[in-house]
Amino acid sequence: MKQEMIRRTKQFAIDVWRLCSKMPHSREYNSYINQLIRSSSSVAANYREVTRAKSKADFINKLKIVEEEADESQFFLEVIDELNDNLELSSEIKRLIKEANELVAIVVASIKTARSS
Numbered sequence: 001m002k003q004e005m006i007r008r009t010k011q012f013a014i015d016v017w018r019l020c021s022k023m024p025h026s027r028e029y030n031s032y033i034n035q036l037i038r039s040s041s042s043v044a045a046n047y048r049e050v051t052r053a054k055s056k057a058d059f060i061n062k063l064k065i066v067e068e069e070a071d072e073s074q075f076f077l078e079v080i081d082e083l084n085d086n087l088e089l090s091s092e093i094k095r096l097i098k099e100a101n102e103l104v105a106i107v108v109a110s111i112k113t114a115r116s117s
Contacts, residue, residue: 002051005106009044009066012099016040016073019092023080032083036076042069043103060114067107074100 017040020033046065053059074097081093 005047006044006051008099009047009103012073012096012103013041013044015092015099016077016096019089019096022086022089029080029083032076032080036073036080039069039072039076040100043073056114056117060111063107063111063114067104067111070100070103070107074104 016036020037023029023033043066046062046069050059050062050066053062077093077097077100081090081097084090084093
């Protein structure tokens with residue numbers, strides 16, 4: 001499961017980057033795009049850190065960072081989806097929103113499991 005999540009979070013960051021490379025370039029869009037790229041790449045980078053946690057508390061703390069970054073990514077994807085006029089990009093945005101939601105759910109479940117053990 002650990003290796004699958006490392007792969008999945010990394011792929012999420014790459015897929016978001018690819019989506020963002022197709023988005024319009026304007027001051028307004030760029031602000032949202034930059035935040036989305038930062039938060040989605042942070043999901044992957046911080047999940048890698050989860051695997052190097054030094055204690056249970058450190059493990060939970062790092063997972064909470066992943067949760068926050070995945071939720072932030074989902075937020076910016078939702079905003080961009082509402083602003084988007086390109087029907088070709090719409091399905092990819094919705095797929096990434098679903099993936100962000102699933103990542104949040106997995107991480108929340110992991111946090112609950114870690115706390116109860």
